[in-house]
Amino acid sequence: MSARKQSHSPPQGLSLRDRGSEPARCAFSENGEILFASDSFFELVGQSDEKKTGIVIHDLFLFSDEEGENFPDVKNIKPGIHPLMLKADRSVIKFQFDWLEAPDQKRFLIASQVDKSTKKISQEDAGFLLTRINKSLAGQEDLPESSPYIIEEQNELLLLLGMSQDIMLILDRSGNLLRANQIFFNRIGYRPNEIKGLSFMEFFPVDDKPNTLTHFVRLKRSIDKNLSETADFEGRMMTRDGQTLWMEWTLKNFRGLIYALGRDITTIKNRQEDLIQREKQLSEAEAIGRMGHWRWVVDSEDINWSEEIYRIFGVDQNLFLPTLKRVDDMVHRSDVARMIQGFQRAIIEKKNYDMEFRITRPDGETRYIYCEGRCEKDDSNEVVALYGIMQDMTERILYERELRAAKDASEQAYAAKTRFLANMSHELRTPLNAIIGFSEMIEHQLLGPVENKKYTEYATGIRESGEHLLDLISDILDMSKIEAGKYCLDLSKVRLSEIIKATLKMVKGRAEEGKIRLEVDEDIAKDITLIADARALKQIILNLLANAVKFTKEGGSVWMECLPRDEHLTLKICDTGIGIPVNQLASVLRPFEQVSTHYIKDYEGTGLGLSITKELVELHGGSIHIDSTVGIGTSVTIRLPYDASKFSATTRSAKQKLFS
DSSP states (O other), X not given: OOGGGOOOOOOTTTEEOOOSSOOSEEEEOTTOBEEEEEHXXXXXXXXOXXXXXXXXXXXXXEEXXXXXXXXXXXXXXXXXXXXXXXXXXXXXXXXXXXXXXXXXXXXXXXXXXXXXXXXXXXXXXXXXXXXXXXXXXXXXXXXXXXXXXXXXXXXXXXXXXXXXXXXXXXXXXXXXXXXXXXXXXXXXXXXXXXOTTOBGGGGSOGGXXXXXXXXXXXXXXXXXXXXXXXXXXXXXEEOTTSOEEEEEEEEEEETTEEEEEEEEOHHHHHHHHHHHHHHHHXXXXXXXXXXXXXXXXXXXXXXXXOHHHHHHHTXXXXXXXXXXXHHHHHBOHHHHHHHHHHHHHHHHHTOOEEEEEEEEOTTSOEEEEEEEEEEEEOTTSOEEEEEEEEEEOHHHXXXXXXXXXXXXXXXXXXXXXXXXXXXXXXXXXXXXXXXXXHHHHHHHTTTSOOSSHHHHHHHHHHHHHHHHHHHHHHHHHHHHHHHTTOOOOOXXXXXXXXXXXHHHHHHHHHHHHTTOEEEOOTTTTTTOEEEEEHHHHHHHHHHHHHHHHXXXXXXXXXXXXXXXXXXXXXXXXXXXXXXXOGGGTTGGGSTTOOOOSTTGGGOOOOSOHHHHHHHHHHHTTOEEEEXXXXXXXXXXXXXXXXXXXXXXXXXXXXHHHHHO
16 A cells, blocks of 8 residues: 555644645745644655654655755745655655745745645635644644634634624834724724824823823833733723723733733723712611611621611721621620520521610610511522611610600699699689688678778779689689599589570670670570589580670670580570681680680680580580681580480590590
8 A cells, every 4th residue: 555545643733633625734834844734644645643743844855846856945935836756655746835924924834735626825724724833833732633612723713803892902012003903993983094103092081091001111111021911901991082981901912012902891880880879879878867788698607787887886897897796795685685586586487577676885885776687588498698777776765765754754744733733622712712702791891881982992803803813713623623534524404594594694794894785595495404514514605605705896796596406405606706717716625725816915814715615515425616707706516415424424534544
């Protein structure tokens, strides 16, 4: 069998992956050393795979174009077809020779066996061949040639680079642009013929130039020292139309040039800025609310705290590492067990939770903390972490305590005042009755004449002042009894007409003095009987009639209507007085409230009349309603049940509970 028909495994470092119909081909350097060869080439020349390195083209062929048998200097071989004589069997084989120049200006001679399909090396083949040459020179020839997992062909690399959206630049040692990929022109806005003379530094804003220049200086020094160095940095880049792009740069020097790879991270930066802004807003919101968030991974020791929780606990976040033990040490001894149980229950029951506990800060101050937590679960519904918020509730709790204490003190003082006034009823009324009685005796000269008439005038003044003071004190004492729940109705069968007649006698004098028409029929309630407290019912009607007369000007009118209904009795007292503003109708029924008008200075009183009336009506199980128009008059309507015994006990019990 001919030597060229024998099959040999190519020596390691020289084989070229079989490319189907690829002809016998080899590539060698300018000194004739074969850098790699195809399987078909070794089959052609019958070369054994025992010799793996140092094979030169002169050892295999004679150059038949020359008269002599010496193989010419490789550097002098011209591109084209040349016949070579195989030293092994003296057969002549035609080869197509092509020079291939690498980016670093190195040249390689490619010899391809000539057949009908042999053409000049294509761009795809050139890329493939350069890839194999570079791999051989880099000492990677021991990698498997046929591995489908390694990208090693230059045409594949070029395809992938073409798909990249990264900017690729080649710069000289001064930073001037020599070449750029199309992405650069698309992003920055220049045309290829416009980059001549442009410096890489021109695309950076003033604030970013110092940082970029620092990296350039370092790379330039490494070039001077024949060292290879890489620089990684971020910076803004200005486009031709004034837009700003955030770029992530990787610069590397190689054979006196600087290769730059830039990735557009503008979107990432914008998102980072948005995230930083949101985190800042969250931090400020937590500071305002004195609330922070935390997270604890189950079975771990450390706890993640937000900035505000460090402030709540009064520790420096640069010096304090939050752990379970450290947190337990700061929690009040009485609250530790409850806090731990809350965490354990949340993990076991897989439910959300909340709790309150106290902590003692390093400065000794006690703070009250509200904690609310949630469970974080995995795909199998197991709790893997707890997270939630902690809020400093100290100010609110202390304020509530102070408010509660003030409220308790106020209620106690009010109750004491009410009890005092209720108990002083007899002590206050007795001396006033004596003053009024003795002044009446002097006024009427019951024990004989008084020589000086001034004494009778003084006695009249004493009586009138005493009666007025007795009315005021009686109102106050009655209101105090009602508020204290000590006002008990003395219910009996009452004729309403008799009550009305008695009250009319008491207000007629006042109406006549004020020249006010009192239009009330004494028989208005004839044959109407009620189960009520006679004294309280008289006070209700008297207060309403007296009020109507009091606030009606000279020449006005006061009248009463009695309207029996099936389930209740309606009494209506009307006047043509000064009236009450709509916005103050509700307030006049409260104790010690008086209508604030320009007339108020002309009228005396405690402001208890209507409020006492309201309480007495409600003690009977009734209701009161006021309609009034300023300058026109007022109408007061009361509804009373015919039998107050069905309502008084329940109403009195409610009053006692309210003021107890």
